[in-house]
Structure formats: structure tokens, C-alpha cells
Amino acid sequence: MARLMQLRTDLKQRFQDVALKGGRYGTVIGLLILFAVFTALKPTIFPTVRNFINIFNQISLLGICAAGLTVCLVMNEFDLSIGAIATLAAVLTAGWLPHMPLLAGVVAVLVVSTIIGLINGLIITSLRVSSFMTTLGMMTVLTGFSYWYTSGSGAILYSGIPEGFLHIGKGTFFYIPYLVFFMIGILLVLHIVLNHTMTGRRMYAVGGNPEAARFGGIPIARLKILGFMISGMLAGLTGILLVARLGLAEPTIGDRFLFDSFTVAFIGAASIRVGRFHILGTLIGTLILGTILNGFTLLDVPYHLQLVVQGAILIAAVTSAGLWQGLLQSVRLRDVRRGLPGGRRESEDA
Amino acid sequence: MKGITKVFPGTVACEAIDFDLRAGEIHALVGQNGAGKSTLIRVLAGIYPRDAGEIFIEGEPVEHLTPWTAHDLGMRFIHQELNLVPQFNVAENIVLGDPYPFRFGRLIDWRRLNRHVGSVLADLGISIDPRRSVQSLSVAEQWMVAIARALYSRGRVLVMDEPTSSLTREDVQELFDLVRSLVAKGTSVIYISHRLEEVFELAQRVTVLRDGHKVTTTDVDSIDLSELVRLMVGGSPQKLYPTIEEDRSVGKPVLQADELTSIDGRLVDLSLEVHEREVVGLTGLLGAGHNEFADSLFGVGAQFSSGQVLLDGKPYEPRGARDAIGRGIGLVPAERRSQGLIGEMRIWENIILAHLRHFLIDPITQIIRHREANREALEQMRSLRIVAVGPEQEVRYLSGGNQQKVVLAKWLLRRPRLLVLNEPTRGIDVSAKAEIYGLVRRLADEGSGILFVSTEAEELAGVCDRVLILRQGRLVAEIPRRELSAQRIMEACYGG
């Protein structure tokens, strides 16, 4: 009888171990399944190098924007203003570039968006307003500014944008669009910063246990301000590149990036390192979203239904990760028991 | 530190306290709960800004103290709460707040980090792999990590705020050896503890605080235990434990547990009985299962996989707190703040929370009879002598002892058949302890059955009719009233 019980717990543990390892890669497996399904349905169009490059090209801007958001989320702060920053940056780019040297214009827009992030960070850390409310308010303010700026020109700005600038959005290098290089470069840099520099590790510490970070003498406020500046700057870059790609700007152009960025960042937090926001995860989330949108477009699914699926996938990804995390905790409980003084006394008795 | 004053809304937590620490000494800081010890330390750590007073370090005044300037000045803190980052491994938790070793400019050199932390741990005599996740460590090991962090980069001043409350005796001895070796190397230590025997064992000088004021600073050699207690309490030391008649008759059994085994394996074949009018102690070493049993019985811990429980002779299955309350069980949980109270709710709201049903005008509209609830809460506050502005005060502004009395009041509102107290006096000052012991005895005299779960042998000997000892989830001994002593309980716990 006792042996039977033992066998049962052994089996259970083995199952948990397998589930644990599988669960971490649940979203990756999901991505592969998506690939397989679309390949089966559209074997001539979907699995081509051209289409893959196309997917990467489509997701590049979302990837950049979501990477910035990830930095904030790592510290448990929300940035709801990214969509509005992207919009404003796009509007300003389209408005300023006709009258300014290319580089100066781009730098000016980046500076403006970084300053917006700085303001967010300052309000949140020094006035201690919740980031949710601050960035919500900032979003409203910026939306107003975008409409204001475009109101003189019939809402859409498109004239006089220099050809050289548009080339950034359309040009390729070895068949790979510049935008993809932009995204990969930014993701790589942020990945290294978050995982292999003191600043990044301290950001994780702030998110993991703010009390511990505070008692450990980590300058939490400074890190949060930095995080919001990064997120603002990358949202601004997203807006700039959006103009380079589309050749126009209007005052709702970047709004989608807000909800999409949150979606992919949360899907990312359900991958590989479950329960933690990280750049690799965000990339996986972005790829999943990009693949779905690409595949559905190929299958002629109406755009609005894509929204429904997008929502469903978000819930499914996080639910499955949540279930696995539950298992994870039960396994950890086991480990804790192993390490308890009880276990040590046992060895002393023997 | 000179004339440190810290004011909170409605109270002055510290007032004009002078405190000095000499190089290479261990200076104990004692006082009852709410005396201002932790506040003083948090001012020193730069967590709370001070409202008045000056701080000098080696004669230099420190103007603007923040947690990181405190760190830079060589002050290291072990706070009351475990402050680890759960997602990090041991090495990263230890290096938290200190610079990492770098390579290629600003990239972290993980190998050197692990090697360095490993050697620091080895120096401290702690055998934990620096790459392990802190979530996989036992509580005692987690405390060792927290302590190692404070010692990682040696500071001039080490402040320890009740570091031993979660440690076993051997761990405490190891820690003390560690502290002494640090002091021998020139570090100064401020040591805060409720366990006064530790003060005499470790410290050279002691400072006593009371109600936010300094009472005195003196050499440990020139004072004895009873004098120290007198200084802390303020008057002559009152009697801590109630007198219990030798041959009390107990009533019929309230709780009969038969061969209980919990799903997580922390309790094995546990059988026990609690009678009316009886206070039964349940104890063991940290992790022996006594604390877990309290939660499981109330339906908020691990479930039982086998065995049965009878309550007043009828089968009872602990499925959740709601059922337990319905059957007349009350639980004073081990973690007062996180399990017992809703900090930002008012006193009366907390008191009626478990019995909302009894305060409804009618069951359909579910509207609460405010005035009656308020009146009954006030009655409880009077009979338990809860010190507060009134029943409308939020409980987070109360001291630890008064908060614990609010938790008790919650169950005394409807006389429980069985009251389970899980570490009811943890972190509570002496006078509140005495009141709680008296209350427990009074409740037993009035007919309830009491299961008093505690890890403090002293109080079990003082308040219980008999004491049951657990070891690794099994019942190993039962000590009746006439044999009861702290010595006897400790021996049984350690398997002597």
C-alpha cells in the first residue's frame, strides 16, 4: 500500500516535471502550431522566405514599441501613453521634416518623446501618482496635442516628407528591410541591458521586491524615470518609423500600438521565464501576433475577427502559463519541505 | 544620533532620543512593542525622514539621509521582514545594492560574481549554492541569505532588527558566533530583540526605550533580567501568567481528531482531543507541523487526505473558513497583519467581519445594523481593554498588541466552541501578553475548548492544561499539567 502511494507521488512528480518544462515553452509551441496550421492551409504562400521576411517587416514597429514597454513592466509600472507618444511623434515628424534637415528633425522628435517619458517618470516618482493614472492623463494630453498640431492641415499630414526619409521605411539590405534591422538591434541591446548590466538587474530587483530594493539602497526613482524615458523614446521612434513606412501621419495613427504592445508583452511574460517580463518573451509575443495577423490576412479573415482571435490568444496564453505556474509553485513547495529543519534533523538522527 | 524625533499622524513614535554606538561594540536596543525601536532604526536607515534631531557618523553630521547614502556610509541592515527578491538566485540577492563585478566595461561577470559570493558564504560558514533560486530555500536558509547580504560588503555598522525570530537554536548560535567574529574585526552592531536572554548573551551595552522615549543606556553587566524588564515595562513587573487551579475538571470533548494525515505530508497520523474548559498546547520546533495544523483545521491550510475530525461528536470536514466559523471554530492566525486584519478597515468592521450574518436587518436586503455592530464592538473593546480612539479608528494605526486583541475580539463576539490560537503572542509586548493569557484562561473557564499553538515553551508551560509535542508532523509526547515546565517541553521537542 505504502509502495503504491509512493509510486503515485513519483508519477505525479514526473508529470509535474514534464509539464513544467513544457509549460515554459507553451507559447513557443503555440507559435509553431500556428506556423503548421497556416502552412497546411496556404502551402504555396505562407511558408516562403518572402512571407517570413514580410511578417518580420510587419511586426518590426510593434516589436520596438513593446520592447520599451517591457522595460517599464519589468519594474511593475504601466505606461499607457506609448500609443499617444507614437502618434505625436509621427505627427511631429511629418510636420517638421519638410522644414528641417533630416537628422535634426528625427533627433528633435526623439528628444521630445524622451522628455515626455521623463515627465511621466518625474510625476510618478516625485508626486507618487500611480503610473496608471499619470500615463492615462498624459495620453489624453498628448492626444489633444496631436489633434491640435494637425488641425490646421485637415488632420492628415503627408506633403513634403523627404524621399530619403521614406527610404528608411521601404529600403532593404540583402532583401531584409531596414526596419527589421532596427527592431533586432534594439531588442538585442535591451536584452543585454536588462540581463547583463547592473542597471537592468536592479530594474528587475525593483519589480521583484520593491521593499528589498529600497532597503538595499537601490535608487528606485532614478531607475523608474530611466525606464519611462526608454519607453517614451522607443514609442517616439516607433512613430517616426511609422511615418517613414506609410509616408503620412494622422492623429490616431499610433493608437493601436498601445493595446498591441500590452498584449505581446503579457504573452511574453507567459513564455520561457513564466511570470517575468523579458525581451525574448516580448519578441515571441510579437511574432505570435504578427503570424496570426499575416496568416489571417492570407486566409481573408475579416480584420475585426482578428481582434477577437487576438483577445482569445492573449487569454489562452496567460491561462496556460498560469496553470503551469500553479504547478511550479506546488513543486517549489516540495523543495521547500526538503530543505526544512525537519529534513536536517532526520539526518542527524541517522 | 541626537534628539531624534519622528512624528506620525496622531502619534509621536520617537521623541528626542539620543543614542550612541561605540566602535567595535554590540549595543542592544530593547523596549516593548511600539516603544519606537523599529522607527528609530528606520530613521537611521534613511527610510523615514526625521522630523528633528541630528545624526553623526564618526563626528561628521549627516544631513540628508536616504537608504543609499546610509549604505554608502557603511551601514548595513537586517530588517524584521525578509527582504529577498523572489525571482533572483542567492548570489544576486546577496549582491543586491552593491556593485556587481564587471567585464567588457559594464557587463556583469556572472562567473566572478558566483565565485565571490560563494567565498563570502563559505567565510560565513553557510553552505548554500549561490546559483540556487531563493524560492527553493527553507525559511531559515532564506534568513541566512538575508544576513549574508548585510555582511557581503563589510560595513562599519550592522543593525539587526529581530534577526532570530524565525531561526532555530543552532542557527541562532551560528549567527551569534558570526556576529562576534565581525565585531572582532571592528564592526559595530546594534542588536534589537524581544528575547532578553540574547541581550545578556551577546551585548555589552543596552538602551531601553519606552513609549518613544529613551529610559536609559547602561552596561549589560550592571543590570539583571528583572531590572531590565522593570525598565521596559515602566512599573514593577506584573505577573505574566495566570494562576491555574491544580485539579480543574474538564467537560466533554469538543474536538476529536483521529489519525489525520495532510495532503502535503506535513502532518502524519495525528490524533488529539480538546475538551470543554481545557487549554491544550500544541508545539514543536519550527516546521514540526503544529502551526500548519491550526490552518488545516480551520480549512485554510493543506487539506487532510485521511483520518476524521469530530466536532462536538459530529463529523466535521474542514473545507474553508466559512464552514469552520459556522461550526463554532475561531482561529487567531499566525500572521496578524497579513492573515488576521484588514488594515485600512475600522476596528468595528474588523470585529464583525466573520459574523456579518448576525448583524443583518434581514437576510434579503443584507443591510447591516450599524449601531448594534458598533455597540457590540465597543463592548468588546472595553472588555479586552483595546486602547484606541474609538471603534471608528482604522486598525493599522493600532499597536501590535492592540491589533491582536482586535483579532481576538472578532472571535469572542460569538463565543466559539473551539478557539485555535496560532502563535498569538508573537511580536507583542509583555503587558499585552499577560492580558491575552488571562483572556485565554477566562474563555476556558467559561466553557470553550482552546487549542493554543505556539513555539514558545515558556508560555505553553504558563498557560496550558496539557501540552502536545509534534515532531515532523507526528505526535511524540504529551505532557500533563503537573509535569509541565519550559525545560520539559524543550526536551520533548528536541527528542530528549
Add this chain to the structure above:
Amino acid sequence: MPEELSSRSKEHWKRTISFVSGIRRYGIIVSLFLLFLCFSLLRPDVFPTLGNLISILKQIALLGIMSAGLTISLVLGDFDLSVAAVATWSGVMIAALLPQMSMWLAIPIVLAMGVGIGLINGFFSAAVGISPFIVTLATQTMLRGLTLWYTGGYSLYSGIPRGFIMVARGTFLSIPYLVYIMLFIYIVVYVLANHMAFGKRLYAVGGNPTAARYSGIRVVRVHLVAFMISSVLAALTGILLAARLSSGQPRAGEGLLLSAFAACFLGATTFRIGRFNVLGTLIGVLFIGTLNNGLVILGVPFYLQYVIQGAVLIIAIAASGLARSSIRASV
């Protein structure tokens, strides 16, 4: 002598602190009056008239109803981002159902859908344990998709009976029905949150879920009910919105999300600082309504209204947030 000194300094501190927190506590109410005064001085002929005051109340009715529900879920710390999408969806649904059936059948059906969406939100967040932020983000994305797909992006306006439209247009004693409905909802939700057992459970779970569980409160059920309340009131908002617009429009409710959150957060800065409360939310709604109304009357272009609203929101919360931080340090 030192005794005397210390008690005096204690008194001094006490008084300073209660004065400061008093100002903060009623800061929103004070600024509401200042706002009122300001607009009245700028446009004495238009703003402070009875007709305009009634029209402010009418304008805020829908926002008010939605915010009342949102307050309940925010007490638990559940950010219900789906309320605006639920309102939009409900508006479209009622417009789709009305041509086929009686208003008295259609309205309960749409409200029931709201309850169902709340249940889904609550199930995934409380029972499965996903952060409510994500769950409601996902449901709002899905609902938005469904709404746009169902309508194809066009408004539904045919076959809506006059009786239904009158719900939004009609008046009693020259006060619109909408205002009565809003006040009724506020009374109900206020009693629910402050005088009923559910309210105590709500604040207990919001304050400390573990302690609530140890007190015998079924935490998951409280979350479920809270989500249901916020969703059903959002659905009601959508129905009334359709009545006011005489049509079901696929983007009708979107603008309400920001304002509803703003109202709730503004409300959390009054009465009991840092706690979401129904009366506070009502003040918040009034504040936003007055601001919008005044800006329109002054002829401020709509984009500047955005800017001013956002800035005022941050400033108002920052002003009271300072008080909150000084209190938090003591806990």
C-alpha cells in the same frame, strides 16, 4: 518641564497633520467649487443657469452610471478595462434587438449579456488567477472586434421605437429621466457598498484578501459579483447611450473609458483618501462633467479640451497623492 514641552509639540504636530490632510481630503470638492466659480465668472450669462446645470447633470448621467460600476471593481483592485467595450457592444445589441421584440424583453436580454461578460471576466481573473488587467484587456479587444464585425463598422438606426428613445429624451419636472436613473443607481450602489454585508466583504477583500479568507469570506465570489456589477452597469450605460443617440454605433462608448477611470481615481482622493468610494466617484464625475461643459461653453477647441482634461486629472491626483504618501509612510 520636558513633559510639558513634549505634549505641546505633540499637539502642534497633530494639528498640522490634521489640517494638511483635511485640505487634501476635500481638495477635489474645493476645486470643483473653484471650477464652478471660474466658469461662472467667465460666462455669467450662460454657465450658472438652471438650464445649464441640468444639462451638466444630463451629460454626466451615462459616465456616472458606468463609473459607479467601475468603482466597485476598483475597490478590489480589479482594473476593468472592458467597461467601454461592453457599453458599445450593448448599444449595438439593443439597436439590433429592438426592431424584433419589445423593449421590455430586449433590455433584460442585453443586461444579461453584460452579466455574462462580467462572469467571464471574473472567472478568468478570480478563479483562474490571471491579472484582471490582462483579462479585461483581452475581453475588450474581443468585444471591439465582435462589435465592428457585427455592424461592419456602420451604425444601426432603423426600427428603434420612439418609446425607447424617450428614455433618454424625456423629462419629469423638467429634469431628464437620465438624471433620475443615475441618482437611483448611485443610491443603490452607495447602500450596497456602505450599508450591506457585501460592501463589507468587498472592502475586506480589497484591503487584504488573505485576512478576508481567514474570516470566512468567499473571495472568488466577491470578485465575480464585483465584475458582474461593473459589467451590468456598463451594459446599462450602453443601452442608454443607444437611446440618446437613437442608434447603435460601433464606437459610441470608447470615449467613456478614460473618463470613467479618471472619475474613479479622482473620487478615491476624497472622503477616505486612497480608497475608491461611491460618493467620491460621483464627485469625480461631477468634476469632469463641469470641466467639459465649461470648456465647451468657453468655446475651447476640442483638442485643447483633451489637453486640459489630462493635465487637470494629473494635477488633481498629484495634489491628493502627496497626502497619501505622507500617510502611507506611517503604515
